[in-house]
Amino acid sequence: MQQHHLVLGGARSGKSGYAEAQAEALGPVRRYVATAEAGDDEMTARIAAHRARRGAGWQTVETPLDICAQIRAGGADAVLLDCLTLWLSNLMHRGRDIEAETEALIAALPNAPAPVLMVSNEVGMGLVPENALARAFRDAQGRLNARVAAAVPRVSFVAAGLPLVLKGG
């Protein structure tokens, strides 16, 4: 299997920047798969800031749901999925079957033509949310992270822009 890599971290932990640097070390042609949807001004500004930071050498594909097609597609030295948290949120918002979508993601990885870096949020280290939907999201995110972590050879945990190795050195 390719050296797929899950990059976990909190909000503003520097996880995307770390994943970008890892992708840039893999070759000159990088595909950035953005799952964010520019639904409001705040998110539009975040997307623009991410895009400006990446600069040249990156193709950008925006897809809120169909990340498996991007994992299977060729033509790049590395694929960066940013991020599984927004993908999960997009799926839940549309009432999709999270278990089936997770299985499809896991199944796509062994046949990927290039290494896939997946950025995901750690969201379970605060207090229990009072809102039931928030608890459900937190649980789903935790399960998704553990499922993907078990399926890839490398997992990093980023804080303040610096990685700790959880798996694979």
Add this chain to the structure above:
Amino acid sequence: MQQHHLVLGGARSGKSGYAEAQAEALGPVRRYVATAEAGDDEMTARIAAHRARRGAGWQTVETPLDICAQIRAGGADAVLLDCLTLWLSNLMHRGRDIEAETEALIAALPNAPAPVLMVSNEVGMGLVPENALARAFRDAQGRLNARVAAAVPRVSFVAAGLPLVLKGG
């Protein structure tokens, strides 16, 4: 002292699964000490899911408060306390003296006949809660984790099902 082990992690971090695997490596007779109280449907479902995952080779004891008696009891190769967070919540809910209860827990550990694995939540890595009771709980959880961590030879921090060693290798 026995190789007692504190397993920290966020919600849905895989900390219970990791602790169960550690306990299963210690011998065929495992006691699971559940501090959860099945107060509503959501918690009842969580307890059932945990129980189904463990399968054979586990005795289950449900006790919201008296974990010290379970630490002192013999007859198992390993004892898994899941979790200190619900135990703390149960104590606070009843107005118990947290300092005295913590002292009793720490004092019970050196004489335990079998290794005790203790699962606990990391709850302090979000923003400051607006609610004073939530802040008090967060503070008490942080202090409890540090007290227990200082008293045992092994401490792990689990994210996405994968452990980082905080103490004891």
Add this chain to the structure above:
Amino acid sequence: MQQHHLVLGGARSGKSGYAEAQAEALGPVRRYVATAEAGDDEMTARIAAHRARRGAGWQTVETPLDICAQIRAGGADAVLLDCLTLWLSNLMHRGRDIEAETEALIAALPNAPAPVLMVSNEVGMGLVPENALARAFRDAQGRLNARVAAAVPRVSFVAAGLPLVLKGG
């Protein structure tokens, strides 16, 4: 440059106690730079508890904003800034330019006459806050932590009173 050290952790993670122990190993004269403002009873009690724990061998300076002057001042074997999170909160509350203040902090470090230990909170590992101001604070804290982490030779992540090395061993 001096062996400046950023100490990250959640609330009640034991990060201040760890940083104090590190400072005490550097020499007998320690300066504690407190950025907390005793605005209410809860904060007043926290400040008193921190002060009681430190004991002898510490000078205490209270300054909500001007930490750079304390970094540049001589006369101590170690300077402990506790904490960047309250400093950031104080700056935002007064409408200061966070980018300029961060630059000034980074610029002060290379000329410091003594090692500076900086305590800061990890606040981004919970769910997305519903409140826009809370999101802005969380983002600013994450950026500040990453900026300082990049500028100093040592960074630790503390949980349950125990450090993980993020940078510098």
